[in-house]
Amino acid sequence: MSKNIIVKVEDLTMAYHDKPVLWDNDVNIIENSRTAIIGPNGAGKSTLLKGILGLQKTLSGTVEIMGKSVKQVHKKIAYIPQSNSVNWDFPTTALDVVLMGRYVHLGWIKRPKKKDIETARNALHKMGMQDYAKRQISQLSGGQKQRVFIARAIAQNAEIYFMDEPLAGVDKNTEKVIIDFLKDSQKEGKTSIVIHHDLNTLADYFDHLVILNKRIIAQGKMSETLTQANLDAADMGGGFKINA
Amino acid sequence: MLSVFLNKIFSLNFANLLNAIGLDFEILSSYTFIVVCLGTMILATVAGMVGTITVLKGQSLIGDAIGHSSYPGIIIAFMIGMSLDSVSLMIGAIISGTLAFIIIQFIDKNSKLNLDAVLAVILSAFFGLGMVLKSFIQGHPIYGKVPQGGLSNYIFGQAAFIRTIDVQLILAVAIPSLLILFLFYKEFKIFVFDEVYAKSIGLNSTVMYVLLVLITMSVIATGLKLVGAILISSFLIVPGITALQWSNRFSHVLIIAAIVGSLSAFVGTYISSVYAGMSTGPCIIVVMSGLAFISMFISPKGLLANWLRRRKYINDLSKSLID
Amino acid sequence: MIYQNLLLTKISDFLNYNQQMLLTLIVTGIACSILGCFLVLNKLSMLTDALSHSILLGIVLAYFVTKDLNSPLLLIGAGIFGVFTVYAIGLLSKTRLVKNDDAVGIIFPLFFSLAVILISTFARNVHLDTDIVLMGQVIMIPLNNMTVFGVELPKALFYMLIILLINLIFVAVFFKELKVSSFDPEFATLAGFSSGLLFYGLMTLTSFTAVAAFDAVGAILVIALFVGPAASAYMLTKSLKKMLLVSIIFSILNSTLGFYLAIVLNVSISGMIAVITGMTTFMTVLLNRQGIITAIYLRYKNRKEFRLDLLIMHLGNHEDQEDAEFELGFATIKDHLSWDKETAERRLNRLIDQGFVQRNYEKKIFCLTEKGRLRYDMIKVDYGM
Helix, strand or coil, X not given: CCCCEEEEEEEEEEEECCEEEEEEEEEEEECCCEEEEECCCCCCHHXXXXXXXXXXXXCEEEEEECXXXXXXXXXXXXXXXXXXXXXXXXXXXXXXXXXXXXXXXXXXXXCCCHHHHHHHHHHHHHCCCHHHCXXXXXXXXXXXXXXXXXXHHHHCCCCEEEEECCCXXXXXXXHHHHHHHHHHHHHCCCEEEEECCCHHHHHHHCCEEEEEECEEEEEEEHHHHCCHHHHHHCCCCCCCCCCC | CHHHHHHHHHHCCHHHHHHHCCCCHHHHCCHHHHHHHHHHHHHHXXXXXXXXXXXXXXXXXXXXXXXXXXXXXXXXXHHHHCCCCHHHHHHHHHHHHHHHHHXXXXXXXXXXXXXXXXXXXXXHHHHHHHHHHHHHHHCCCCHHHCCCHHHHHHHHCCHHHCCHHHHHHHHHHHHHHHHHHHHCXXXXXXXXXXXXXXXXXXXXXXXXXXXXXXXXXXXXXXXXHHHCCCCHHHHHHHHHHHHHHHCCCHHHHHHHHHHHHHHHHHHXXXXXXXXXXXXXXXXXXXHHHHHHHHHHHHCCCCHHHHHHHHHHHHHHHHHHHHC | CHHHHHHCEEHHHCCCHHHHHHHHHHXXXXXXXXXXXXXXXXXXXXXXXXXXXXXXXXXXHHHHHHCCCCCHHHHHHHHHXXXXXXXXXXXXXXXXXXXXXXXXXXXXXXXXXHHHHHHHHHCCCCCCCHHHHHHCCHHHHHHCEEEECCEEEEHHHHHHHHHHHHHHHHHHHCXXXXXXXXXXXXXXXXXXXCHHHHHHXXXXXXXXXXXXXXXXXXXXXXXXXXHHHHHHHHHHCCCHHHHHHHHHHHHHHHHHHHHHHHHHHCCCHHHHHHHHHHHHHHHHHHHCCCCXXXXXXXXXXXXXXXXXXXXXXXXXXXXXXXXXXXXXXXCCHXXXXXXXXXXXXXXXXXXXXXXXXXXXXXXCEEEECHHHHHHHHHHHHHCCC
């Protein structure tokens, strides 16, 4: 595996109103990795993702994605926000949502073409959701919704996936589909950065790890980073023991 | 038999045809009716489409508050210009509505008050200011001399008195508004559906907000003369609510809202022309609301369909239990 | 004549017209604001908007039955119709076909429209002045008198006093229940209070209060009287009792100020009170202890301190690392924090003055002093790292 750094975060500090959330963080995400971000509640995991993606103001620090600023690489990154950011009453079908993944390539005003619709259909198919293309998004189950949003990211044809707790509240089957997708994308040379909350599956699902609790506790290869000492340092050790 | 029937049809001229389905040709062809009808229909079409976005953003009561809040702008514009010129009064309405909107957003963001309390206070304060200013100019030695009878029309609207120039003004607002909706359809869609994702692909949400506020304000301001400050919010939200009962696709919802809006405007205007004394705006709103309730009942998502579905489910269940 | 005067106490012997109007306004305001507190707490403020508009239809319908504009049955009919409006909105949003806000937004313009149509077609002999509907007729209050128990007083004042009394009794008797259901409706249901019953009790009183107030001050001021003082009090107080008290004080203040300003300027009284109510609420938003001005000041102050803390953290984190000469170098530190040169220098100089930071000329980097190290450890503890 190459050792290139694809996302380089330096001295990132972020605050929500006057309350500091992230302190002076350096994060390096390795190209073609499956990186998990873990940390206790309120550790600033979502904030870190938003800071990297330029969705929330930063107080200090720099972010480089593939050596460029985030504004220059919108087309290469796909973000899957937490599902509570979505307006569920909106009248739209699963296929339509996936098609939104093509918007970033279209630019202002232009409409999606046949080819874009084809791409969207394929993406839905990859997630096993082709039979639900015409369903309204709010009529789908939690797991099905999440698959549609992953399909949107696929349709975006990005290099890096940023996912905010994609496995929260989904069924076992969807969880497997998502993880298989992450592994397949890795084979295609892509990188994924995923906020995760289940320590039991952590080592199976991901190969790199960032442990965060307002500041970076540890980061690196899974085998070297997932240690009892690091978890304790992040206040996550209680109740969980690493099997040696 | 058939030939007799066909003969009868061909012998009908247009006017007779209309009479045959219960419409009065004389009213339909009168100049006043055409002007009023055009005005309300265009307004209702564009308001229905823009308002669908308002409804989906969960801001339907904000529309009501802004409608009320645009009233003092009308009076101030009159005081500055000393005339009842439609354009300057409209600009006044836009400014005061926008100011109210900004204050609402500011208080909502910076205090622990709930949005609905903020709306109630701002709505009454702004409208109260309108009443204060209106009572001020009524007895005033300078303003009192300028005819100001038209000012009351902006509270309840007087569609029956609009003229060609007003229709032109409505068109001047409607065409750019619809153009913006059409051109930025894709952007509005993603902005309303998933704002966070929209930002992550580089969509500037501030630009979207400004565009949306701009067209909503212009629609409200043009609508005041026809429907009035109290009732204009219905034009925005009721067609959207109706359309949402019928379709799961944003584009279809927008088109249905436009159709529902213009149809209600036509029927409402016609009714108010037939029965003297009925105000046009309230008539249109009653028709609009009627369509909304009918839709909630008979649409595929509606109460009737739900009831049938539930009954079928219970039937199937009891059958399977018996088997 | 003399005999009559002995039996009859006339309120006009003690209060002139202006004072009678103001007294009525104050009583109306208090009656509204004590219910308003619960409306604001339960996020029902916009229902007052819906009520104050729908009531017109209630009055019209009741008029068709009684055929008498002065009948008290008119007010009762309108009050019942107000409750029906709330019920209809609740019913509509319970279908889940529309959101609650949409239900409010669709119902009341419809009722208002129906009222306007009915008046203009069937009751054309009844003069409906739109201004009166919206602004009421405060000026007419002292001219419309009635005699109760040998006291002659304005009708509106008498009605409002009764409403005020009923509202006070309701709040006093159900204080505990209202409190619990305002702050924790789920708990209230578990604890055995029927919050539905309580809700409709509150809405019934709100509706009748709105009807009586509507008659005196018009549709628009009713909204301001219900919500404004309660909203101000909500921002200023931490207990329900204080909130009720403060809202009453605000209500009296708004009415008095608005009334006299309107008299001096010779403008609409109810309009002016609505404006003053909006202004005092806005001032409270700005000036309360957790208000905007305090928040902005604190944010500014915190941000400044926070940036200095951040600098210390940065120095502490990188001092012993290999990358120190880049991260903390005299010329390069600003790039790592992505601050401009002057800002970085100003902040560093401040810390040097305070004795937290020193220049290490050997390595050409900034580093922490002994005192700075202590501060670094403290910051970590402070922010829970």
